[in-house]
Amino acid sequence: MEFSLFAQQLINGLSLGSLYGLIAIGYTMVYGILRLINFAHGDVMMMGCFFAFYGIMIFSLPWWASFPIAIVLTALLGILIDRGAYRPVRNAPRISALITAIGVSFFLENLGLVIFGGRPKGFPRPDIFAGIYTIGDVRFLGLSVWVPLITLALLLFILFLVYRTRAGRAMRCISYDMETTRLMGVDVNRIVAITFAVGSAAAAAGGIMWAMKYPQINPLMGVIPGLKAFVAAVLGGIGNVVGAMLGGLILGLAEILLVAFRPDLSGYRDAIAFGILILILLFRPTGLMGEKLPE
Amino acid sequence: MALDENRRRNQIFSIVAVACLFLFLWSMHLFADDYQIRILNNIGLFIILAVSYNLINGVTGQFSLEPNAFIAIGAYTSALLTLTPAEKEMAFIIEPIIWPLSVISVPFVVSLVAAGIVTAFFGFLMGFPVFRVRGDYLAIVTLGFGEVVRVIANNTQTITNGPLGLKGLASYTNIWWTWGLAIFTVFFISRLVRSSFGMAMKAVKYDEAAAEAVGINAFWHKMLAFTTSAFFEGIGGGLLAHLITTISPTLFTFFLTFNLLIMIVAGGLGSITGSVIAAVIITWGGEALRIVEEPMDLGFVEIPGIPGMRMVLFSFILILVMIFARQGLMGTREFSWNGLQNRLLAWKGRYLKAG
Numbered sequence: 001m002e003f004s005l006f007a008q009q010l011i012n013g014l015s016l017g018s019l020y021g022l023i024a025i026g027y028t029m030v031y032g033i034l035r036l037i038n039f040a041h042g043d044v045m046m047m048g049c050f051f052a053f054y055g056i057m058i059f060s061l062p063w064w065a066s067f068p069i070a071i072v073l074t075a076l077l078g079i080l081i082d083r084g085a086y087r088p089v090r091n092a093p094r095i096s097a098l099i100t101a102i103g104v105s106f107f108l109e110n111l112g113l114v115i116f117g118g119r120p121k122g123f124p125r126p127d128i129f130a131g132i133y134t135i136g137d138v139r140f141l142g143l144s145v146w147v148p149l150i151t152l153a154l155l156l157f158i159l160f161l162v163y164r165t166r167a168g169r170a171m172r173c174i175s176y177d178m179e180t181t182r183l184m185g186v187d188v189n190r191i192v193a194i195t196f197a198v199g200s201a202a203a204a205a206g207g208i209m210w211a212m213k214y215p216q217i218n219p220l221m222g223v224i225p226g227l228k229a230f231v232a233a234v235l236g237g238i239g240n241v242v243g244a245m246l247g248g249l250i251l252g253l254a255e256i257l258l259v260a261f262r263p264d265l266s267g268y269r270d271a272i273a274f275g276i277l278i279l280i281l282l283f284r285p286t287g288l289m290g291e292k293l294p295e
Numbered sequence: 296m297a298l299d300e301n302r303r304r305n306q307i308f309s310i311v312a313v314a315c316l317f318l319f320l321w322s323m324h325l326f327a328d329d330y331q332i333r334i335l336n337n338i339g340l341f342i343i344l345a346v347s348y349n350l351i352n353g354v355t356g357q358f359s360l361e362p363n364a365f366i367a368i369g370a371y372t373s374a375l376l377t378l379t380p381a382e383k384e385m386a387f388i389i390e391p392i393i394w395p396l397s398v399i400s401v402p403f404v405v406s407l408v409a410a411g412i413v414t415a416f417f418g419f420l421m422g423f424p425v426f427r428v429r430g431d432y433l434a435i436v437t438l439g440f441g442e443v444v445r446v447i448a449n450n451t452q453t454i455t456n457g458p459l460g461l462k463g464l465a466s467y468t469n470i471w472w473t474w475g476l477a478i479f480t481v482f483f484i485s486r487l488v489r490s491s492f493g494m495a496m497k498a499v500k501y502d503e504a505a506a507e508a509v510g511i512n513a514f515w516h517k518m519l520a521f522t523t524s525a526f527f528e529g530i531g532g533g534l535l536a537h538l539i540t541t542i543s544p545t546l547f548t549f550f551l552t553f554n555l556l557i558m559i560v561a562g563g564l565g566s567i568t569g570s571v572i573a574a575v576i577i578t579w580g581g582e583a584l585r586i587v588e589e590p591m592d593l594g595f596v597e598i599p600g601i602p603g604m605r606m607v608l609f610s611f612i613l614i615l616v617m618i619f620a621r622q623g624l625m626g627t628r629e630f631s632w633n634g635l636q637n638r639l640l641a642w643k644g645r646y647l648k649a650g
Binding site for chain 2: 037088092094095097098099100102103104105106107110113114118223227231234267268270271273274277285
């Protein structure tokens, strides 16, 4: 394979991978502190895309206003889901919480189908991201470069939040021992709400970039990216924010490179993630950067 | 002696109950219209699927999300075996079907048994990697297997005909097949649950470490439950294929698993009776709820129909069940004739004392 083609695929892989990573951060943070697979996370991402879409289409906001508003709204949605569905089952057996999460996921998907309709909608791509650049033989979409950069900025922000703020310290405490943290006077419910807000906001940011990349959205768009992002979180070591990003990048690169090198196998693209998941759980269940053993 | 007589009596009761059910089905067969027969078929089918899914999820307590994979395997196996060579040649227009399948054609009943066995075999193989993990991870890995089976069905053009799917299957499935097999499934699985194997499965559910400590091999009992479940899901898949007569990979999404999940959760994880009741109520109720999707005229105001609203309601119900009624309808209780007798006696004692 020529170098230029390889470089092009590398850029595509990096940008897809950072999107998986951004979505995976929400999974990993929630799982880290609640031991709950937030099945609805991909659908929260979908809602974020629709918020942004309607912000532009109905309220005719410019993209730089619509996108941040959509992200904030999605964060609020995350808090609402936690408050309405997950908090009531917090002390129930973990399987009950998991079933609730599946219920929320289906609820959002079907609500989306009812409200937004099942037909895919074209997502606007602002001019700043739409340019096509050429360096040597390598041609790429401006978005493919913006995505990893924005992702990096968001990742640094989240890392700052988790490791340098009081709320972040409380999050890390809860992930070790929720009860003791509560006894130390931390308002656990508030911290969990913050976690959901941050995770959902990251998902919305990832989702909006995803929507610009394939420029269309539909109410079921969150399912597959959601599952793959979860795999990315497990691959990186669940509970570990940097690991989630790393897992996302590996997964994105693996998918793009498979399609590039073996186009005949491209139909199996969606199966790679689960193949990786099964292998990682068999041979290194803690993931690449995880410390704690999954139960 | 008394115990023996009690057992005899209960057996007679069961036989009478089954006979009544068949009388009911016979009358439906004679008088019901196509739509009602269709609902009856769906109910029978979902009883098979829900009860066998409940064996691994409820009775053995291994929360897994793979039935769509098993149903897909069963449906494809059975469909590929009943289609005649000529029909297959017609259907596989992009690439011809591979050799042994291209000449085989067997009766429906043989194809159902084959569907069960093939699916059980896949379940058995799947069990080795899957049961190395527990809890949420088990759920995700089995969900992953469901997706992988679908992706494979989409891509193996020479076996499954890819995204085109298989069309024009003979509609062999009728209420005798669905309900006959539903009764067999319920009978078989409730016997299994009451056997020493079933006791061991329950022990694994409540405390795996303690079960291991008293000498129960948790892994093999999970495997037994999983494989048995796969067997019946496979048969259910075969019935499904010949009920709707067209199958394609898009039919076997997680959506199918989700329907079954609502049933076993609403019925009570671990209760066969609960699964049966929930399968009946939800399948029938799902039809009844079509009302919310049709325009409604209340005289003074007209409510437009909202297609898809049923699923919104169903998912909402699932969340509510989890928050407010985690035990479902039956918890882990089961129906028994003795239980019914005690209920009736208590009722009689309370209200008919004077008489």
